Amino acid sequence: MSDATLSFEEAMEKYDPVLGFEVHVELNTKTKMFSSAPNVFGDEPNTNVNEVDLGMPGVLPVVNRTAIESSIKIGLALNCKIAETCRFARKNYFYPDTPKNFQTSQYDEPIAYDGYLDIELSDGTMFRVEIERAHMEEDAGKLTHMGGATGRIQGADYSLVDYNRSGVPLVEIVTKPIEGAGSRAPELAKAYVAAVREIVKNLGVSDAKMERGNVRCDANVSLRPHGRERFGIRSETKNVNSLRAVEHAVHYEIRRHAAVLDSGEPVIQETRHWHEDTRSTTSGRPKSDADDYRYFPEPDLVPIVASREWVEELRATLPEPPAARRKRLQAHWGYSDLEFRDVVNAGVMDEIEETIAAGATATVARKWWMGEIVGRAKIADVDPGQLGVAPATIVELNTMVEDGKINNKMATEVLDGVLAGEGTPAEIVAKRGLAVVSDDGPLLEAIDAALAAQPGVADKIRGGKLQAIGAIVGGVMKATRGQADAGRVRELILERLGVEG
Amino acid sequence: MTENNELIRSSAATLAGKLAAREVSAVEVTQAHLDRIAAVDGKVHAFLHVNTDEALAVAAEVDAIRAAGGPAAQELHALAGVPIAVKDLIVTVGQPTTAGSKILEGWHSPYDATVVKRLRAAKMPILGKTNLDEFAMGSSTEHSAFGPTHNPWDLDRIPGGSGGGSAAAVAAFEAPLALGTDTGGSIRQPGAVTGTVGVKPTYGGVSRYGAIAMASSLDQIGPVSRTVLDSALLHQVIGGHDPHDSTSLPDPLEDLVAAASIGNVHGMRIGIIKELHGEGYQTGVENRFNESLELLKSAGAEIVEVSCPNFKYALGAYYLIMPSEASSNLAKFDGVRYGLRVLPEDGPMTIERVMGATRAAGFGDEVKRRIILGTYALSAGYYDAYYGSAQKVRTLIQRDFDAAFAKADVLISPTAPTTAFKLGEKLNDPLAMYLNDVATIPANMAGVPGLSLPGGLADEDGLPVGVQLLAPARQDARLYRVGAVLESLLEAQWGGPLLDRAPSLTEPSPGTPSLADPALNDTVASHGGSH
Incomplete structure (x- = not known):
């Protein structure tokens, strides 16, 4: 059953969107938040666990100092205040992905609070997003529901649990309600998540791969008639895990909410599931503010004390902020304002930097990313960085062209071969018998x-x-x-x- | 009877001396205790599991090291070869750990508690796991899912709780030492009613890693023994910082054995807590308590009176904080990963219903009562009134202690208001049961250390009375200093240890029905099953 929607233009004519984001960032610490088990992605299920991660009787948590440092760095990069002391709390709920049947999280005492992030939109407009808080918590295990039609726990024949992810350190970054974005809301959503991802990647505190769930976004959307101050009822679209999906999900929810409001029905406060294939959301579980997690301070942990000296030491280690970095890169690469903005908007700045680091010139890197790869990514409907082109591939292709072994037309053909998984450029040239006739x-x-x-x-x-x-x-x-x-x-x-x- | 009376009645310190002098082997000592368990535990039921093979293997290893001599023999811990019993709330590799609950029946821990690692490092043979109220929730061991423990002084009476198994094992000469856990008095109150010594160390003084949590902010592992010195010796084995427990104190351990050997209390100020004696305390308890005060005064201590007006709220606040934490700590027992799993008999097979059926079948009534209480106290809208207020009371109790310790070096009170009551007597009256801990709970609420030692027998029933000493946090040494002096003064008066007067358990005593009588066992079992 698909929901009714209005066109985006009509929705914007009638309503004013208010956004809010919860972005979960998985930290890349060596060990877990509260145990000495390795924090490694993708291993054999239930191998990166010890008695603490499995919630065995008698175990106690111990806080990972590096995770605290990473959290403080994230807080500082988001222009937050850092709490001098803060505590963990228990969020109690029964679910088999949480081995203790409570999640150790922060509740009323986040480590970082009251920050902001200035976001640059595609036309250069700056938009300030206020940060409510950034708090620490542990990730849950991963459930795979077998049998049943929906892939959800309801109706499944049985479920498999992998606790490798259980206890992985997370920082959850929560914005204040974002007002005034208007029709730029979907674009702002994408730009905000991209900015957070860029920050945590620059800080080196997260692998920041959205496709692996290192950065996960829950997007809150509500609409109100123009001119009204009170917020409408919001929906929360969970686990939107690519930048394009964030943009599309906000776009879709605005159109859906508008149709609901137009019909005279109230919007239901609920979680929504994002479907990449249909670019739409479906109803999840109803969520009320009265969900009772029976929070109380975690008695097994002592308060985290962040001395001002420690915070300043960490501040001194922060890399240059993204805006300064952009200025530096543009100057270094010699791109015009327009060229550079196109690169940023296409989301390939990091990729170009890596390609230059791998040995290409700035012009060559831009030619390949903007001229070849971005277009292919659009057709494949993925972020360019996820298309599967390694910087080394570009350098290899370019070297072949410069050496006169192949021409530009052949090079694009070889690129398609690489993307089709046929091998390295050299292998594809040999296999397809591609070579410039030089005799x-x-x-x-x-x-x-x-x-x-x-x-x-x-x-x-x-x-x-x-x-x-x-x-x-x-x-x-x-x-x-x-x-x-x-x-x-x-x-x-x-x-x-x-x-x- | 093959039991070796002299060995089983020796203190741990005496056994350590004999072992070091090679007057006796560790295997002989361990076997003597295993024989005693075989002889009397059918009546006492202190043990849920007896660890015969491993205990004898460790003892044989100690004997071999001693026989070989050299540096390895020199480096043996003073208590190497001295056997010990472990409360079945503390996890052990190689033996089951049940927490006294059906929900963990048959479960084996894949890891050792830190205190167990330290016992192993000291090469102390572990005799087995002792009985307790389910998840340490109770004051009588009647809430054990595996039947109650009986008080060696009178088998019809409770041995206290929750650590009735550890206290009874030591009182019945089945073990010279045991480990207990104390959340509201579970080491000290069983010590009082069985005529043994029990210590709750300063919160954080002993690692909790591997003690199945009831109330994390109150739980503490501690020693159970027959003499004050023995508790000090054991405390030094298990105490000290543990990186696996964030609440573990970083302080180096004090020399508690030295404190127990000082031998005088001259000039020490000992404070009687006005609110912890008098009304509500049995006459025999009050009399023995007053005699102890006189003895300390005669030894040169200054007796002062202190008032702790907020102690009257301690029991109420405790019964909010403890169940709140317990409701969360016990959530992990859901049938998903380990332990009992019960499938619903009819209706849909959902995870919620499997968890529900497992917990309904696996937990006893007292555990359910506390989970329900705690869940309610933490609920939105009630949190401030219940959990929040209780935390404020906790602060007030800490302030009362601060004020009292400004006037006194050590505080003193009866450990429990009464001597051991009859099995079944308070089983259907939870509030009466909870009142047993009225004098022990304040120490847990404030994190201060407490020691209970035998104060004599009550005139009206001839049963043991406990005297409790309390010291400021991190001043556990004071307890051992005063406790050892009071113990020697009392024993001089009695002409020997109080436990010399306990029934032998191996000779049929006229007039006392034998627990070996199957009809009586049935009665006890039906008591056990009725709650």
């Missing part, structure tokens, strides 16, 4: 044939109309099935006709 003999044969076929053009060139040479080059390329080096062909034509280039 002049066959080229001269083809040139003579092309000149003979278009005698009028040959005359024009002899007469000094050098721009006409394209027709002859084209004929040669066609005859060699694109395997000639166009530059060399041009040289040989001029030579043949006795014209100075």
Whole structure:
């Protein structure tokens, strides 16, 4: 059953959106939040666990000092105040992904609070998002529900539990209600999550891979008629796990809420599940503010004391803020304002930086990412960084072109081969028999044939109309099935006709 | 009867001396206690599991090291080869750990508690696991899912609780030492009613890692013994910082054995807590308590009176904080990962219903009562009134202690208001049961250390009375100093240890019905099953 929606334009005409985000960041500490078990992604299920992660009788938690440092760094990067002392609390609820049947989290004493983040939109507009708090907690295990139609616990025949993720340190960043974004709301949503991801990646505190769930976003959306102060009833779309999905989910929820409000029905306060395939949400469980988690201070842990000296020491280790970094990179790369903004908006700044670090020039890196990869990512409907192009691949392709082994047209063909999983560029060139014809003999044969076929053009060139040479080059390329080096062909034509280039 | 009377009646300190001098082997000592368990535990039921093979293997290892001599023999711990019993709330590799509950029946821990690791490092043979009220919730061991323990002084009476198994094992000469846990008096009150010594250390003084939590902010592991010196010796084995317990104190352990050997209390100020004697305390308890005061005064201590007006709220606040924490700590027992799993008999097979059926079948009534209380006290809208207010009371109790310790070096009170009551007597009256802990709870609420030692027998029933000493946090040494002096003064008066007057348990005593009588066992069992 799909919900009714209005068009985005009509929704915007009638209503004013208010947003809110909860972004969960998995920290990349060596060990877990409260145990010495390794914090490693993707291993055999239930191997990175010890008695603490399994909630065995008698166990006690011990706080990971590095996780506290990472949390303070995140707080500082979000311009937050850092609490001098704060405590963990227990959030009590029965669910099999939580081995103790409570989650150790922070409740009324977050380690960081009252911050902000300035977000740059695609046209250069700056938008300030206020940060309510950033608090520490532990991740839950991963449940896989087997059998049943929905993949949810209801109706499943049985469920598999992997506690490797149980106890992985998380920082949850919560915004204050974001007002005034108007029709820029979906774009702002994407830009905000991208900014948070950029910050935690720069800090080195998270692997920041959204596809692995290192950064997960819950997006809150509500609408109110223009001019009204009171917020509408919100929905919370859970686990929106790519930047594009964040944008689409907010876009969709605005359209859905508008239709509900137009019909005169109240919006239901509930969680929504995001579906990438249909780009829509479906109803999850109703969520009321009266959910009773029976929070109380965690008696097994002593308060975290963040001395001012410690906080200042950590502040001194922070990398340059993203805005400063952008300025530096743009100057360093020599891109125009427009070129640089396009790069940022396409979400490939990090990728270009990595490609340059791998040995490409700034121009080459931009040419490949903006000219080839972004377009392919759009078609594949993924973020460009997730398409599967490694910086080294680009450097290898470019080196082949510069060495004259292949031409640009072949290089794009090789790129498609790489994306199709056919191997490395060198392997694909060999397999497909792609190589620029560099022996002049066959080229001269083809040139003579092309000149003979278009005698009028040959005359024009002899007469000094050098721009006409394209027709002859084209004929040669066609005859060699694109395997000639166009530059060399041009040289040989001029030579043949006795014209100075 | 093969039991070796001299060995089983020796203190741990005496056994340690004989072992070091090679007058006796660790295997002989351990076997003597295993024989005693075989002879009397059918009546006492102090043990839920007897660890014969491992205990003898550890003892044999100690003997081999001693026989080989050299540095390894020199480095043996003073208590190496001295056997010990462990309360079945503390997890052990190689033996089941039940917490006295059906929900953990048959469960084996994959890891050792820190205190157990320390016993193993000292090469103390572990005799087995002792009985307790389910999840340490009770003052009589009648709430054990595996039947009650009987008081060696009178098998029809309770041995106290929750650590009735550890106290009874030591009182019945089945073990010279035992480990207990004390959340509201579970070491001290059983000590009082069985004529033994029990110590609740300063909160954080002994690692809680591996003690199945009831109330995390109140629980503490401590020693159970027959003499004050023995408790000091054991306390030094198990105490000290543990990186696995965040609430463990970083302080280096004081020399408690030295404190127990000082031998005088001259000039020490000993404070009687006005609110913890008099009305509500049995006459025989009050009389023995007053005699102890006279003895301390005669030894040169100054007796002062202190008032702790907020102690009257301690019991009420305790019964909010303890169940609140317990309701959360016991949530993990759900049938998903370990222990009992019960499937609902009919209706849909959902995870919620499996958890519900497991907990309904696996927990006893007292555990359920406390989970319900705690869940209610933490609920939105009630939290401030209940849990919040109780935490304020806790602060007031700490202030009362601060004020009292400004006037006195050590405080003194009866440990429990009465001597051991009859099995079944208070089983259907939870509030009467809770009142047993009225004098012991304040120490847990404030985190201060407490020691109970035998104060004599009550005139009216001839049963043991306990005297409690309390000291400021991290001043456990004072308890051992005063406790050892009072113990020697009392024993001089009695002409020997109080436990010399306890029934032998191996000779049929005229007029006392034998627990070996199957009909009586049935009665006891039906008591056990009725709650």
